[in-house]
Amino acid sequence: MAEGKVTLERRGHILLMGLDRREKYNSFDLALWESLAQAYGELDRDPELRCGVLFGHGDHFTTGLDLPQWTGRFASGQFSDVPAGGIDPLGLTGKPVSKPVVLATHGWCLTIGIELLLATDIRVAARSTRFAQIEIKRGIYPVGGATVRLPREIGWGNAMRYLLTGDEFSAEEAHRLGLVQAVVEPGEQLDRALDFAQTIAAQAPLGVYATLQSSRISVEVGERAAIAQLLPDLQPLLASEDVQEGVMSFIERRQANFKGK
Numbered sequence: 518m519a520e521g522k523v524t525l526e527r528r529g530h531i532l533l534m535g536l537d538r539r540e541k542y543n544s545f546d547l548a549l550w551e552s553l554a555q556a557y558g559e560l561d562r563d564p565e566l567r568c569g570v571l572f573g574h575g576d577h578f579t580t581g582l583d584l585p586q587w588t589g590r591f592a593s594g595q596f597s598d599v600p601a602g603g604i605d606p607l608g609l610t611g612k613p614v615s616k617p618v619v620l621a622t623h624g625w626c627l628t629i630g631i632e633l634l635l636a637t638d639i640r641v642a643a644r645s646t647r648f649a650q651i652e653i654k655r656g657i658y659p660v661g662g663a664t665v666r667l668p669r670e671i672g673w674g675n676a677m678r679y680l681l682t683g684d685e686f687s688a689e690e691a692h693r694l695g696l697v698q699a700v701v702e703p704g705e706q707l708d709r710a711l712d713f714a715q716t717i718a719a720q721a722p723l724g725v726y727a728t729l730q731s732s733r734i735s736v737e738v739g740e741r742a743a744i745a746q747l748l749p750d751l752q753p754l755l756a757s758e759d760v761q762e763g764v765m766s767f768i769e770r771r772q773a774n775f776k777g778k
Contacts, residue, residue, distance in 0.1 A: 521549025523556045524574065530567040530718040531711070532560045539575025544583040545629055547590075547597060554603030561604055561614045564777065567718040567725065569618040570710050571606075571637060577624030578646070579633075584655070596660060607661050608636045613733070615726055617717050621710035622646050623703060631696075632661035635670060638729070639713050640697040642688040643706040648696075651683040669736070671696055721759040722777035727751075 521538030534556045536543040543549070553571075560569045573579055590597055599605050604614050607629075620634050623643035631650050634640050650667070652659050659680065667676040671694040679686060691697045701709045717725060727750055735743035754760060758778045766773035 521546050521552065523549070523552040525556055525559070527566070528711070529715075530565060531714045532556070532563075532566045532569045533711075534560070534569055534571050536571075536573040536579060537575075539573075541580075541583065542577040542625065543573045543575060543579040544581060545579060546583045546586050550597050550606075551600045551603065553606050554599045557604040557606050557614050557618075558602045560616055560618075561612075562602075566616065567722050567777070568616055568714040569614070570621065570707070570714050571618055571633065572621040572707050572710065573623065575624075578622040578626045579630040580625045581628035581630060581651070591657075591660070606636065607632055609662055615729070617714075617725065617729055619710045619713045619717075621706040622697075623706050628652055628659065629661050631667075632659060632663050634696070635662055635666040639710075641699045641701060641706050641710045641713070642691055642697040643703040644688050644700055645703045646688040646691070647685055648679075648687070648691055649683060649685040650679055653681060654683040670694075719772075719775075721757075721763060721773070721775040723754055723757055723759055727754060 519538065519540060521536070521543070524535040524537050526533040534553065536549065536553070538544060538546065538549050557569070560566050596609070599611060605611055608614070617639070618637040619639045619641070620637040621641045622630065622634065623646055626634065626646055626648050628650060631648060650659055650663055658664065664680065667680060675694055678684070688697065688700045692700045699709055731743050731746065731750065734746060759775045762773050762775060
């Protein structure tokens with residue numbers, strides 16, 4: 518059986534990361550997980566990259582974990598090691614990716630697919646997407662972040678509605694709940710995700726990363742901690758070339774050309 522991999526494509530300042538185990542509907546074997554972690558590491562450390570786009574090749578985003586490959590890991594009390602130079606795509610261990618990630622989903626988006634979605638920043642779904650967090654039907658429960666993030670994202674009752682039943686829900690329902698930010702016709706999801714990514718990549722990179730960091734502090738630590746960092750974290754930005762460019766572009770009424778410096 519072919520091992521999973523992640524295809525990488527650079528489009529300007531954007532890194533496209535494509536799940537590619539299509540003959541198994543992009544179910545996650547250990548190789549696919551490690552390849553995705555390495556892709557996140559590349560996105561994070563390359564100064565020319567400003568935003569990532571995660572999508573799936575083939576007919577489905579992912580049908581979840583290839584459980585026979587994972588039960589041994591789970592039994593030993595670990596999810597999976599992140600390879601050297603990689604970053605946990607679920608953002609549960611170690612340093613999270615410092616740059617925004619936009620996700621495009623289609624077909625089946627099961628278990629770890631939803632948890633990867635919850636760890637990204639903007640999400641696009643094809644209208645035909647079918648979501649389900651079905652671990653409860655397999656005698657286990659989600660350990661990739663769904664029990665932590667789904668109640669925060671869509672509210673307690675809504676989260677329990679799907680976590681405790683394993684029921685399927687549609688792209689329209691995901692949009693109504695705020696789990697995805699756009700629903701498009703099948704085949705258009707990657708283009709819409711790229712639109713978001715290109716808009717983000719055109720902004721001042723240091724400002725984008727600071728915005729992401731401040732928002733994460735607010736959610737993960739608390740509002741008071743985020744408020745305490747607002748002005749201290751703004752001060753170094755004020756000395757950047759990008760701020761000068763932003764002011765000049767406003768005065769000259771033109772599109773800013775930010776360098777991330």
